[in-house]
Amino acid sequence: MSGARLFTLVLGGALAFLISGCTWVELKPQGEKIRMLTPPEVGRCKFLGRITSNTAATIGIFARSRDTVQEEVYRLARNNAGDMGGDTIVPTGPMIDGEQSFNVYRCINP
Template sequence: MKLRLLLLSALIASLTAGCTWVKLSPQGEEARVLRPDQVSSCKPLGTTTVQVAATVLGIPRPRRDVEHDLQALARNTVQKNGGDTIVPEGQPVNGSQTFAMYRCINP
């Protein structure tokens, strides 16, 4: 029984490693991720909080994959709100992260 559980856990971990599930929209591909000191001349558009699965069947997803998916969601969202740039506000927590949205090109 323990061996079966161990093998199942290893299989799930290997299947989720390197898996990103959020695809950038064509508009999202144009959005940029910048630091706060790089948006001083941009027009602020508010914030967006996005969320993705941080675990799969109780097994934590790799941090890199969670961050990639969060940024992809935020980049897709900023374009829908008339912006072109996002700035992370803090670190991801339990698969959730807030981003400031800006219009930097033709503000």
Template sequence: MKKFSIILAAALVSLTSACTWVKVSEQGSNVAVANAANVRSCEKVRTVNVKVKDNFVGSMKRDPNKVSTELTNMARNEATQFGGDTVVPVSQPADGRQSFDVYKCN
């Protein structure tokens, strides 16, 4: 029974580790991801704080690259709600959370 549980857990991790659960919306696809040097002539609209799950059941951590991608996708999607067209990460991903500044550049 223990061997079956280990195999089941390994299968679950391998199947879901390739998934990105937060997709960029159609509107979000028009939002650029930049760094602070690229937005000097832009108007800062606001800061958004986004959050996604960074673990599976218990302490099984998700792929940090997938979590980072989802956080960026979520920030791009949220930027459209405030008239932004560019996001700049202002913190590193930690515990499935990250902050982004939203700018209007065009």
């Protein structure tokens, strides 16, 4: 294997490792106040609507860390719920390919 080819492989592997752990979604101030609960815990809450959050699960041919992608999806959902006047989100199903839906509720002073 040539030195240039080996360098390219090592650089590509290092880049994939770095990208897989990076998060690019910041939690906004209104998102910091949002909590995540389960369906039985929101029985007395006011339903405000449904949101779907998504982020890139891959960068080119490189798969990103599932934990990193999940954290970004949660941050996006919390930010969006805060914009809607909610204080709680409840996942409606699992994350698939960087996308997940949530129900938004107001539980404090519904």
